[in-house]
Amino acid sequence: MTIEDIQNEIIDEFSMFDDWEERYQYMIDLGKELPLIDDQYKTDSNIIKGCQSKVWVHAEMKDDKLQFTADSDAIITKGIIAILIRAFSNQHPKDIIDADTSFIDKIGLKEHLSPTRANGLVSMVKQLKMYAIAYQTQLN
């Protein structure tokens, strides 16, 4: 599936929820389910510091596709990470570079991706794209 297809699928899933509580509960559950990152990669060099919650990201290339794993110490942040990873992982670097993240607005989680929220997520998205750019340069 393309990034856009996955994003539309996520938007569809979220459209079933009536209110913020259901959306948040779903995210919290996503956050809990996923053992997102191998402990060996939860290092200081993989950490993205937000004032409020920390995010770790690790990237690896497999068969020309970029694989992301990530984690956070806050569960709502982790839920959003799970969604972002579902959208961006296992894709070609070029597609990741070109992808947009406005689907987060459409599923009612915009406030968490505000640059002033200090939860590390905005930097995380930037970091995903940086990895994609770095690996794309290697491919070229």
Added chain:
Amino acid sequence: MFNVEKIRKDFPILSRKVNGKPLVYFDNAATSQTPQQVIDAIVNYYHNYNANIHRGVHTLSQEATDLYEQSRQKIQKHFHAKFSHEIIFTSGTTHGINLVANGFTSILKKGDDIIVSALEHHSNIVPWQMLCERTGANLKVIPMNNEGELVMSEYEKLLSKNTKLVFVNHISNALGTINPIEYIIEKAHDIGAAVLIDGAQACPHIKPDVQALDVDFYVASAHKMCGPTGVGILYGKEAWLKKLPPYQGGGEMIAEVTFEKTTYADLPHKFEAGTPNIAGGIVFGAAIDYMNNIGFDAIAKYENELLEYATEKLLQIDSLKIYGTAKNKTSVISFNLKGIHPYDVGSILDKLGIAVRTGHHCAQPIMDYYKIPGTIRASFAFYNTKAEIDALVAGVKKAKMMLS
């Protein structure tokens, strides 16, 4: 008579909704809300008096200057300073601290000591670290105990003939601890050290008497006292303010300028370079009037009731832990739910219209002491109610249910 329902009507913002719910504003330690009387004072200034001060012969400039200086006198009376020129207008607490730290550059020598406390707002430690770098002085820290109180026996051990300056906050922003500043000042003076007290968190709750305290410097911000942002004061004893060199160069702070030499203006203008926040300075006076009309004794009594009520109700939630349990504290509760990140709880409370602060509250050393990433901080003001505390308690329970 203290009537909270009547007081709430003074604050237009308290009737707005957030995320579809009535706003419950419990982030008062970050900034307080503004009553209509203060908003009116801002409007009145711009409608009728806006002009630059201390430099025009025209009527408007004269009237604006008079209002600004009257406000300074009002603030002098409020803090019970001996002279109005001991009140320097600043842009806030941070500015006042930097002004003093900068002034001490020419006073300190290598090997001198500056003492600060473990309860400081961490951005306020930076000016002292910079001062130490400039002068070769050492920074010493008064440790805290598990209740979030400063350990006075350790403080006494730090004091020596090398101690030149002690910097402590009157009340901790992260935990609400009221520090024993009378004792701290007395002990520092015994060995001839100066004391600067950060009153940013105290002034919304207490009316400090700088002469009774015998404090050398005291700083505060208007925006935590129902006033506007970007204005505050530095109180300094006359002798100290005469001794410190000017902080910034510019208009207002000079008496005579030639290319060879400039002579500085008298106090307080020596420290007030450039056009100040004129409206802010004037309106700060209106905010102080507003709070004094309610009365600081009534405010303290009511806020204490809120603190006791909230502490009791929150502690009924199991797995909730309160950080900062000093015997002497103001209406601030820092807490966590066991195993749950404060960011998550804060996000859910926000959805319920409840504004709290989450994170390390610019007090990283305190969070490190408790080995936690941060806390949820609810800070109450005299316009909050027990019903709002009930909403907070219900919100925390809901967050706990959703997150565990």
